Amino acid sequence: MAETVPSHPPAPEEGHPHHEEMSFWSKYIFPLDHKMIGMQYLFTGIAMAMVGGFFAYTFRMQLAFPGIEVPGWGLVSPADYNALVTNHGAIMIFWVAMPVLIAAFGNFLIPLMIGCDDMVFPRINRLSYQIFFLSVLVLIASFLVEGGAFGGAWTAYPPLSAKAEYSLTPLGSSLWLLAVALEFVAFLLGGINFITTAMNSRAPGMKMYDIPIVVWMIVLASIMFMLSVGPLVAGAVMLFFDQQLGTGFFDPARGGDPVLWQHLFWFFGHPEVYVVLLPAMGIVAEIITVFARKKLFAYKTVLYTAFGTGILSFTVWAHHQFVAGIDPRMAHIFTITTLLISVPIAEMCFVYIATLYGGSIRLTTPMLWALAFIAEFLIGGVTGIFLGASGADIYFHDSYFVLAHFHYTFFPIAIIGFYAGITYWFPKMFGRMLDDRLGKIHFWGTIIPFNGIFLPLFILGLAGQHRRIYNYEHFPELATPELQALRVLATVSLLVMLGFQLVFLVNFVRSLRRGEKAPQNPWKANTLEWQAPSPPPHGNFATLPTVYRGPYEYSVPGRAEDYWPQNAPE
Amino acid sequence: MGAVRRRLRTRLAGPLLAAAVLVAPGRALACAVCAAGETNNRAEFILTTAFMTALPLLLVGGVVLYLRARARRVHGAPPSPTSALEEPRRVA
Amino acid sequence: MGKVVALPVRPRREPLLPNGVLGMLLFVLAEIMLFAGLISAFLVVKGLAVEWPPVGQPRLPVEETAFNTGALLLSGAALAWAQARFRRAPSTALRPVLLAVALGGLFVCFQGVEWVGLVREGLTLRSSTHGSFFYLIVGLHALHAVAAILALGWAALRLAEGRLRQDTFASVQLFWYFVVGLWPILYWQVYF
Known part of the structure; x- marks a missing residue:
């Protein structure tokens, strides 16, 4: 939340004689500065991640120990369970992955990395966060209204989501839909800002x-988001009309078509996967080159494969409807x-591995996260191939295999990508160093239990366990002690992993106050944000930089230093 | 003789494979609840799917081509896309 | 608040498109996808129907709307004319801009009258998917038209004060051309 933005040490005044003193409100609550808006997104995203993590804890406890009084929640009713899984999914994708990876890092990094003082539309940027x-407020409100929060899964398929007789959440489902639609508007505004800024405000000399x-x-990612979100907004308006105004867009009894929603939803939903994947891939690319002290292997290949991914991502969405009766x-x-x-x-992953090859690798905390991203994401990618084949998908559809698959993609993207980025840019964001030892404890305490959570779920999925079931005791073939033991293993791993997140929070808060002062360029990196003071003052650069070379000139033969900042004339 | 047949086979292989991929699975529609079967709905689904797949790519492609043409008009010559990377790197 | 001042003046990048125009272009692309989604949904549901318009539902007033379409297209032409005059002498562009606003206002008002007639004939949001889609798609377009007319009115005000910049004018024009250019497609798809 905006109120939790901590006060970091005042920006260094040197080089900025005209820095204006701003009131608390205009600096932290209604800022125009891209860095502060990025912080707002970051802290809101972290707060929402805690909510989403708490939900996961609650329903995993119910699955491992059915009927238990979950500490912190109480008895989980079937309606509670549905609301928890629905909102866990929605929150983690729309209110954690998007704001943190795109909005927080995008806002903070884009003007700094392209060498300008702010976004081109600062007021639209502020509006976007508001x-x-x-x-967020509407989403929270959906938990407090009569009937409870929406429980029709984060994909909100009608008729379950369209009719209050089925969903039993007459207001919750509409508020949920409204929250999602507002969130899209926010990112649409943010995305327009990012694209325009990157095109028009680059430092002199910075070519494509x-x-x-x-x-x-x-x-x-912003371009893909902009082009894919329209149909879902159209669908959301139609679904809202179905819920509140009694139309029959998705009601087959009245001439509507329920499968239509699935198309409108996934037309956005699948590009969305790549919308959050690409920024995470970008963060990893930055970290890997810096800590391998080596030029990025095949810059243009990465770029063109990203273009290719963007193009292909618009042509895959109907693989979510293989069992929905679509034309074979x-x-x-x-x-x-x-x-x-x-x-x-896969090509991008190979390029990153080729970048590592022959580099002088430094296993700092951000580097560990970046390497873990590649390793864990590969598991998610490879298991996706089984699901992409329409024949195999008929068996795997809606099983825990799917669930484990996309958590192996989304967890690396949203959580590992976030930790990689935050541990790497923390010194620039807050002007203090994070504790490396605590960072490594947190790393291993997250990665090992993460595999402990989701590897058992692959096995459960292959055994035929469906998603979105409140209690498996009523399925004789799924209630065996062996399968229950796997469920308990997954839940215990989750508890361990959540426990280790406290290490990160302690590290974060302690470093904010008492961390070692960060130098301007602690990692000896080339990109422009490291040539600004840490943390950058309002306006970013004392003199706006001019760019002379590409961003990845590490270990250039014949130079005394192994890095070569983009703005260094010689 | 064999060579001709082989050439014919390789030339036909592509279109035949495409036909098999596109047409044959149509026989496999085994959806118990789709009473409609061969209505306009199926045709419209395929049509709109093709339309919605192509539209974003056409829009972005159009904007990129427009910007390129504009760059050519404004700057005279098209900026060589690789000029940034292929400048000679002087070794200090 | 705002920009930090007293930075050394240096050659800045000459953008291919001014910020406002590029931002509006991106917004229009997203809007095009929104309407493409609606049209696709409409076609799919229409394909499901045995008879269209559904039994007991009125036919849409194709002929009257053809006149209305003409008014909207003329308004787009008036704005293009305004741009041509703006380039030579900005003050002479005021009258064509006001003409474009008036024609756009005529379009919206005419549509309102048409809706009243249709509701009387029994076509409502809930009466059938035909009615639902008609009011959703045409209504959403009308909302855009109203927003665009307000933007044009604002531009006319700035023009009268002599404070309208070319790039601001261009981005407002872009939005209006989107509203105008979209309409024939909606007319063709929804009314016939």
Whole structure:
């Protein structure tokens, strides 16, 4: 929340004689500065991640120990369970992955990395966060209204989501939909800002191929978001009309078509996966080159594979409807495109591995996260190939195999990508160093239990366990002690992992106050944000930089230093 | 003779495979609840799917081409996309 | 608040498109996708129906709307004319801009009258998917038209004060051309 923004040490005044003193309100609550808006998104995202994590804890406890009084929640009723899984999914994607990866890092990094003083539309940027914050409030309100929060799964398929007789949440489902729609508007405004800024405000001398990969990735993700979100907004308006005004867009009894929603939803929903994946990939690219002290292997290949991913991502969405009665000819084509899209992503992973090859690797905390991202994301990518094949998908559909698969993609994206980014840019954001030892404890305490949570779920899925079941005791073939032991293993791993997140919080808060002062360029990196003071003052640079070379000139032969900042004339 | 047949086979293989991929699965529609079967709805689904897939790519492609043409008009020559990376790197 | 001052003046990038125009272009692209989604949904549901318009539902007033379409297209032409005059002498562009606003206002008012007639004939939001889609798609377009007319009115005000910049004018024009250009497609898809 905006109120939790901590007060970090005042920005260094040197080089900024005209820095204006601003009131608390205009500096922290209604800022125009891109860095502060990024912070607002960051802290809101972290707060929402805690909510989403708490939900996961509650329903995992119910699954491992059915009927238990969950500490902190109480008895989980079936309606509670549905609301918890629905909102866990929605929160983690729309209110954690999007705000943290795109909005927080995008806002903080884009102007700094392209060497300008702010976004081109600072007021629209502020409006974007305010709408986003409103969407958070609406989402929270949906838990407090009569009938409870929406429980029709984060994909909100009608008729369950369209009719209060089925969902039993007459207000909760509409508020949920409203929150999602507001969130889209917020990111639409943010995305327009990112693209325009990156196109028009680059530092003199910065050509297309001098833009750091992470900026490219956030811009591409914004383009994809903008082009895919329209149909879902259309669908959301139609669903809202069905819920509140009694229309029959998705009601087959009145001439509507329920499968239509699935198309409108996934037309956005699948590009969305790549919308959050690309920024995470970009963050990893920055970290890997810096800590391998080596030029990024094949900059242009990364860029073109990202373009390819963007193009292909618009051609795969119907693989979510293989069992929804779509035309098998369509299913066939979508199988092919789905398998094709693994090619550019695999290529990016290979490029990152090739960057590591022969580098002088430094296993700092951000580097560990970046390496873990590649390793864990590969598992998610490979298991996706089974699901992309329309034949195999009929068996796997809606099983825990799917669930484990997308958690192996989304966890690396949203959580590992976030930790990689925050541990890398923390010194720049707050002007203090994070504790490396605590960082490593937190790393291993997150990665090992993470695999402990989701590897058992693959096995459960292969055994035929459906998603979205409140209690498996009523399914004789799923209630065996062996399968229950796997459920308990997953839940215990989750508890361990959540426990280790406290290490991060302690590290974060302690470093904010008492961390070692960060130098301007602690990692000896080339990109422009490290050439600004830590933390950058209002206006970012004492003199706006001029760019002379690409962002990844590490270990250039013949130079005394192994890095070569983009703005250094010689 | 064999060579001709082989060439014919390789030339036909592509279109035949495409036809098999596109047409054959149509026989496999086994949806118990889809009483409609061969209505306009199916045709419209395929049509709109193709439309919605192509539209974003056409829009972005159009904007990129427009910007390129504009760049050419404003700056005279098209900026060589690789000029940034292929400047000679002087070794200090 | 705002920008930090006293930075050394240095050659800045000459943008290919001014910020406002590029931002509006991106917004229009997202809007096009929104309407593409609605049209696709409409076609899919229409394909499901045995008869269209559904039994007992009125036919849409194709002929009257053709006149209305003409008014909207003329308003787009008036704005293009305004741009041509703006380039030579900005003050002479005021009258064509006001003409465009008036024609756009005529379009919206005419549509309101048409809706009253249709509701009387039994076409409502709830009467059938036909009615639902008609009011949703055409209504959403009308909302955009109203927003665009307000933007044009604001631009006319700035023009009268002599404070309208070319890039601001261009971005307002872009939005109006989107509203005008979208309409024939909606007319063709929804009314016929």
